[in-house]
Amino acid sequence: MNEKKSYDVLFIGDCSFWSEAACEFISSLFSQVTHVFWERGMEKNPIVSTWRGDWIISFKSDLILPEYILNHAGKGAINFHPSSPKYRGLGGYHYAIDNHDASFGATCHHMDEYIDHGQIIQTSEFRLSPTETPEMLRYRTAVHSLTLLYDVCIKIYHDEPLPRSSVCWSDRLFSHQELERYLTRPRKPIEHVKAGEKI
Template identity: 45%
Template sequence: MIDEKILFIGDSSRWSYSAADCLAIVFRHVDRIFWDHGNEPPSAVENWEGDRLFTFKADLILTPAVLAQVKKTAINFHPSIPDYRGIGGYNYAITEHRPVFGATCHHIVKEIDFGPIIKVLRFPILPSETVDSLRDRTASYCLILFYEIVQRIACGQKLPSDCDEKWSPTLHTRAMLARHEMREGQDSHLLKFQLRRV
């Protein structure tokens, strides 16, 4: 086992628990936090110091002070392609009829979902895809990408630094997603009304 101190922050999904279990096999000291939006922010984060920090499908915003306490790497696994920073990527991708989606691994910086991209793992969106099915499939690709990156670190390999992927300048917020869902709901209601009149 690697004698490093690790902080893992994930949501409460089974995917995050699997990712945390992987770290416990590789590293000797792993602190785990499972947190979902709407819960009280975990106070343990502010006082943590260590070698590496991993966030996995987590919406928790880390302060520059927290990032400064990480000695080696702070890496996020974002459940979306770089076109969609922030939240709601599943919703936007389906609305825009994107042919592919994916998971993005990147270094964490003070700007949300804007650090140097390490790797993007893409997959095709199915014709019958829903937001829920896309969310679940993306989580599985996030976990595959997580295993790959942790394996690289465990083997002493350098992480890719020549990725050509670029982030979109737009940060999608919860307010933006709420407006998007409202518009989609109104459009769906209007379509049903028009079909009833045909």
Template identity: 35%
Template sequence: MNKRKCSVLFLGKKKDEHVEKALKFCQLNFTDVTAYLGKWGDPLPEDSGWWEGEYIISYLSRWVVPEYLLKKAKVASINFHPASPDYPGFGCTNFALYEEAKEYGVTCHHMASRVDTGEIIAVKRFPVFPTDNVATLLLRTYDYQLVLFYEIVSLILEGKELPVSEERWTRKPFSRKEFDELGRITPDMTREEIAKRIRATTFGVWKPAIELQGFVFELKTEQDG
């Protein structure tokens, strides 16, 4: 079995089937893979600072990779972002639904010290349907992202240079504060605005919150019974 002689640092989300597929692909095809998987709030493991090698691959990672670690990648540090360049930062799927985007996508880009600002390598786009909600759009996004991952990593395995896309980030990254604001509903909002926010932020147990006279109430939809 001919593996590519390469040291890879793989950073990803814990307990995610798409991440596990991407990691398995790396382990099957590179001679040396160091992997750290985590969830929101987990600190980046201290021993990651000892790593040195050719590539850092961030795939749905919950960590902002510090600059000192990025510099240890001799060839490239790349991230697979679950959104098109129109939606950098936090809550990208939510903002795409809120803005009623007709098209969405996934992006592979070089990592920089500021999140979602590095030079773009490749983008894969697909349509957003009127029937989409957070769950359905996320599932399709993760499928497209895995395909893009295979395409880009295959280039690395073949010893080819990473492409340079003509695409650019179109705005500054969305922040957690902006995302939290999207999940607020107040009495002064129109019916249309409320419907947009419900569509954009309802996902499983997560729902927008209603603020009324200093109190916050949990939204209950018809689907809740």
């Protein structure tokens, strides 16, 4: 059995089963893993600011990392965004269903000073079901996000160059406030929310 890779990793995930599984897998690959599980409304763990190491791996997390923290990762900082590049930020599950999108997916990308913005490494797309609900889509996307993490982290373990996807992000960033307004709006006939439109 091969030894763990001598990398110091900061793992940041939400408080879901999926993030626990992702953290367990990362811990099986790398020698030193500091983990932080965070959800909106929780206090931020000060270790995020003081950590220094090789890789930051963010998985399904809404925690925004300023550029100075990203610079603490000597090798790189990557994020697994549980949505297609069409939907930066939050709410992609809802918008994709209401827009009758044919497909959805998970996106792995390098992190920079902007939210869901850095060079895309790899995506994992799948067709939407005709009876899709936001909760079903959340679950299915988590499966693809975790599988994508397995693939990318094995590449990191072997020091393989990470891919550069030709897929680009949309210009629009969907905020938490916009999502709240969208979910509490009067339920008229479905409004199609396009990447360039305002809610």
